[in-house]
Amino acid sequence: MCFSLQSTCNGGQRDGPTQGQNGGVQRGEAPSLSPESTEEPRVLEHKRTGRALEPEKDHTRSVSLLEQKRKVVSSSIDVPQARKSEEEVDMDKVTAAMVLTSLSTSPLVRSPPVKVSEGLNGSWKDGGFTPSSYSSSGYWSWSAPSDQSNPSTPSPPLSADSFKPFRMPSLSGPPDDNIDEHDGNSLLFDEPIPRKRKNSMKVMFKCLWKNCGKVLSTAAGIQRHIRTVHLGRNCDSECSDGEEDFYYTEIKLNTDSVADGLSSLSPVSPSVLSPPLGLDQRQPDGTNGAKNENSTTTPLSRSAPSALYLVHTDHAYQASPTHSRTQGFGEQRSQTIAVLSSPPRAAGSLRKSRGEGKKCRKVYGMENRDMWCTACRWKKACQRFVD
DNA sequence: TATGCCGGGGA
DNA sequence: TCCCCGGCATA
Known part of the structure; x- marks a missing residue:
């Protein structure tokens, strides 16, 4: 973003000993250096120095011209009264139009809407934020217009290093980076890390049915999937006995360490979390024998990238007492899950207790x-x- | 830390 | 197959 504002970027170095020498730019002189940046520095200087009040000058000039026009018209044309009033009506319209035009271009008026509705590109460029806060370390920051009256407003205390990777993509990034000014300040300068951590874990629900592995983002969705697809029940959750609870698992994707968590959890990918083979080996009465433990845990543990995601085990025991008939499987699954959370080496071996x-x-x-x-x-x- | 023992390797 | 041992889990 600094491409066309190179001089301004250099001029933003406030504390450096070479200020004013690095590129020969002093703050406040940027407008004369880059034709492309004439507007931004003009706005920049607007409040800080009072030297370049171009928008207001324009406004004043427009009004003055209007007044002159009116004088010329009224003095040079000798019209009947009716014609004169018509002229006045026209002039009033013109006046109103001019005033509206002037008002609409005045930065003092435009600034507030910029904060709310405009994107980042327009924000700093049109006066909402100043390029002068581009720090010497090369990262953009900004300050609200109200701060521009203080030329020595320090940079935000947050180190630019921690701020850069998140901020820069936002200029052309996804919509959720389009944050409003206050939120942005609090996010960027106060406590960005907790916010990020909050979003770094994504809870998904994965179907454990053999050769399925469907991943859904909601428990209801995965339950419905299991109920309709695997259990062959077309009724709603009201008629469910909760058996589907045992056929899905809750996984937490750490989006910090997983570049694209969902891509590795493709529903058709059996290598990530193989459905327990024991599910299809259920005994006719629906129970699972402990003899399935080996066949269940081994393929799971060998293929599960346990370092990439965590398996949440809580709901494995949320089954109501009515699930007692599948308790064997519940235990088996809890063991499976424990294996998933362990290093691969320990997996698959049902090491007998000491x-x-x-x-x-x-x-x-x-x-x-x-x-x-x-x-x-x-x-x-x-x-x-x-x- | 001590102990039990799985898994694997060498002979 | 025998023998040994690294290393992990558990008390």
């Missing part, structure tokens, strides 16, 4: 290692003192 009983090591001690069972010597599961 035995409580004394093992050869404890019984015989390290000094009597030759008395250990073979398994213990080999650091395998003890065969002598089996739990």
Whole structure:
């Protein structure tokens, strides 16, 4: 954005020792250096120095010309009274038009609407913000017109480094960067980080049905999907027993670390979060045996990029007691989810819990290692003192 | 930190 | 297959 305002950008260096030498630009002299930037510095100087009140001059000049016209007309034309009043009516119209025109071009009038409705490009350019606040480190900032009366208004305290990556794209960026001035100030200069963090996690709901993996943004949507597509129920959620709760999972996408979270979670991508195979291996009565644990967890854990997203486990236990018949699966899924949150190495292995009983090591001690069972010597599961 | 033991590698 | 060990999970 500094391309056509290079001189102005340099001139914006307030504290640098080379101010006025870097490019030979002093603030306030920018208008004479770049033909393309004549309007912005003019507005810039408008309040600060009072030297260049071009819009108001124009306004005054217009009114003066109008007055002269009126005088000329009224004096040079000797018309009948009726004709004269008609002339006056015309002149009144012209006057009104001129006044309106002048008012509409006056920056004092235009500024407030600029703050609300205009985009950033028009804002600073037309007087809403000044290019003089372009910092020496090369980042745009701005100040409200009311601040322009103080030439020494310091730059915002926020370091420009943290501000640049977010601010610059906004000039041509998405609409949500089109923030109003106050919001922008608070966002950019006060606490931008919490705001960003707030938006950095995106909660999605992923269907766990085999070969589906559909991802929806709402729980209701995924429930409806499961109910209608997989469970074959065409009724509303009223007739649901909540079984669909077990066929989707809630995932949190960290949009900070995932460049394009949804692209990696394409509904047709089975590599990200494979639906639990155990789902289709449900026993006829709808329950799942623990024997499905291995077949369920292994493919999930091996393929899940657990570093990229977190699996929210809360609703895994939100099932009402009426879901007790699927509790086995609930437990299985909770284990699956835990696996997803773990490093890939630990996944897939259902490491049996550490035995409580004394093992050869404890019984015989390290000094009597030759008395250990073979398994213990080999650091395998003890065969002598089996739990 | 100590212990149990899985997974993997070398012989 | 035997043997050993790195490394992880758990108490």
